[in-house]
Amino acid sequence: MDELTIAMPKGRIFEEAYELLVKAGYDLPKELDDSRKLIVEAPNERFRFILAKPMDVPVYVEHGVADIGIAGKDVMLELDRSVHELLDLGISRCYIATAGLPNTEMNPVTPRIATKYPKIASRFYRGKGEQVEIIELNGSIELAPMIxxxxxxxxxxxxxxxxxxxxxxxxxxxxxxxxxLIANPVSYRLKQQRIRELVENLRKQAKA
Incomplete structure (x- = not known):
């Protein structure tokens, strides 16, 4: 049986994905849930997990160091990596929105938009026919309008x-x-049976 290397982000997505995999019948080590390790083996299932930052998951999958991965749609839209998107897992639901101080208008000349999603923001405002200046930040985005x-x-x-x-x-x-759930195109061809089996098992749980 082929070993599958799975890239997963830490945090909320990891916790919900871990629960989904367990519910789908996969025998995963309990220490995976709170391990400080960056690579964790699940020998009973021939899984190897790479625990990564959310933005890095599609990069690992695209370059083939991970066969499959779990990534938020926000990351997929922002990075636009060459991977196969196999399944909407229906977990970690949220949305991307614009926000600001209440009852304020945007600068009529060149509005400034702060975000860690410059591509998504640019596409959104371009689609509205609005020219804006994008300011890329990595943390505490809420500060931008306040200061x-x-x-x-x-x-x-x-x-x-x-x-x-x-x-x-x-x-x-x-x-x-x-x-x-995303996959490396080459891995999907070479390990198609294993990956398809995983997809179907997760699909049942996602629907449930």
Missing amino acids: GLADRIVDIVSTGKTLKENGLVEYEQIVDITSR
Whole structure:
């Protein structure tokens, strides 16, 4: 039986994906859930997990160091990597939205948009026929309108609690996000039977 190398992000996606795999009948080590290791073996299933940052998962899959991976649709839209998207797992539901200070207009000349999703933000505003300046940030995006760096932010919204706590309001929803199972094209050909079996097992759980 072929070993499968699976790239997974740490955090919420990992926790929900781990639960989905267990429910699908896979025998995974319990220490996988709280391990500080970056590579963890699941010998009973011939799985090898690479635990990575969310933005790195599609990179590992595209370059073939991982056969398959689990990545948020936000990451897929932003990075646009050459991988096969096999299944919407329906986990880690959230959406990307624009937000800013309440009752404020955008700069009429060149609005400034702060985000860690520059491609998604650019496509959104370009689609509306609006010319904006994109300011790329990696953390604490909510700060940007508060300190006058940007008119709006484009960011992931789950519950809206973080926006509210920082005095921001949501203006427009851009796209719904869930986590997807992705595959390296070559691995998909070479290990097709194993990967298809995994897809079907996860599909049943995703529907349930």
